[in-house]
Amino acid sequence: MNQFYKNYVYGLFYASFDGTIYSFNRKEEWVKLVPSYIVFFEKYKRVLMNVTNYQLAVFLEKYNTRNAMEQILSKLEFVSARQSLNEFKQILLSHGHSVCFYCMKPLKQTHVDHFIPWSYMQNDVLWNFVLACPSCNTSKNNRMAKVDYLYALVERNEELRVAEQMGTYKETKLIYLYEYAVQNGFEANWAPRA
Template sequence: MGWNLRVAEAKDVYLTESDLWRFTQQFLMNASHTTTYKHVLMKALLECTTELNESGVVSFHQIAKHVTKIYWNLIVKHGLTQMNQLGKQSAVEKAMVSFQKEHNIPPDWNFDRLPEHQQNQLIRNVNQFYKKYVYGSFYRSFNETIYSFNRKEEWIQLVPAYVVFFEKYKHILMNVTNYQLAIFLEKYNSQDAMERILSKLEFVSARQSLEEFKQILLSHGHSMCFYCLKPVKQIHVDHFIPWSYMQNDVLWNFVLSCPTCNTSRDNRLANIDYLYNLVERNHELRTAEHMSTYKESKLIHLYHYAVQNGYENNWTPKA
């Protein structure tokens, strides 16, 4: 029930943090999931938290972009079957496989290497399917508390308590979602396909190339290391807030850095002075392409949430 609702409001109830944990765990542990659709939606929503507007609204299209990318990389790139209980290919899997064959796309291509019109074609396809079957059912899985949605206007509005919850526990929620997905996939895939499955799932949304972001930053005159300020010959594109927390590639979180700083920082955050340098840098970039989801307060919040998610924030470049 619930999958065919057109418009639904999230229940107007006060949610404590233990309520949120309980609903989320019930959802994740639910053994009756017969496809990966809802787990992949969970992953996409966690990735989308950086794209919500101030009222917590995000369009079906934005979400479908993440879902499509995840599925393409899982199914085509890693050859992982998402069979359902009847032993048949799931609808999304069928769509991906036939698209790849029809357009002769090399199977080792990440989704972000596909030309934009092909990406959009697939996204539209996935969106139709998710719109019809998945949003309503996911909503019911969370006791109707997680979001309001409108299938005609194609958006969801996450409840504020969930927005905070997702940010606050994103790293652990992402890990446990990946774990549940792995358990599911294990049933239907060969040992070969399952090799290094948790790494595959953890990095399934990572882009094959960050060249596009590097070119934009260079074209805005940022050619020295963001951290040590030395001119760099071999430029690295660096996620200021670690990718493992962000799980989303946005221009406003990228800086150019020298290999030494990039490597030595590893999975830590630079100390807070660098956060304010980045706020300033983004202010200069505000009119550039790909800045539409940026807000200064959002970046500052994310930094603090990353700390709350266990990331150390005391790194500074070696003198």
């Protein structure tokens, strides 16, 4: 835990919200969100992020030159760096995945698709990755696939459960995140062209 946060941030926020949002322990170095707030943050993630980024941009504008401020909003939107997806591709290939998750055609060129768009999750986890052909991957882009594909992914993840990279995966987590991403305005019902 970063010393600065430890000394100032956790206690201050905690007091401002009368301890209703999270609990924490400086000595043992943990912070625990109240479950209903996890739901709240996931449900309204996009709105909350947009408001925060807007205020941050207004703040940064005061202290930075025009050059440094160029495209500041797009810089703020993607704060976490994307990892290389090759590791995930290799794991899925090693589990025998050889057709496009969406159109089921055999893969000649293999793309790794974030089932729930990266711009919503901003977190690279195996259970959110599928192998796709370039055409499906490009056409799906930032959209949400039709619900049939959610069920297919739940099944796929059940088979993958043995992989250690599945981390703290839970079926319900995937289903909730799918719903929340749609509620956050990601275009829904994408399906590959027949």
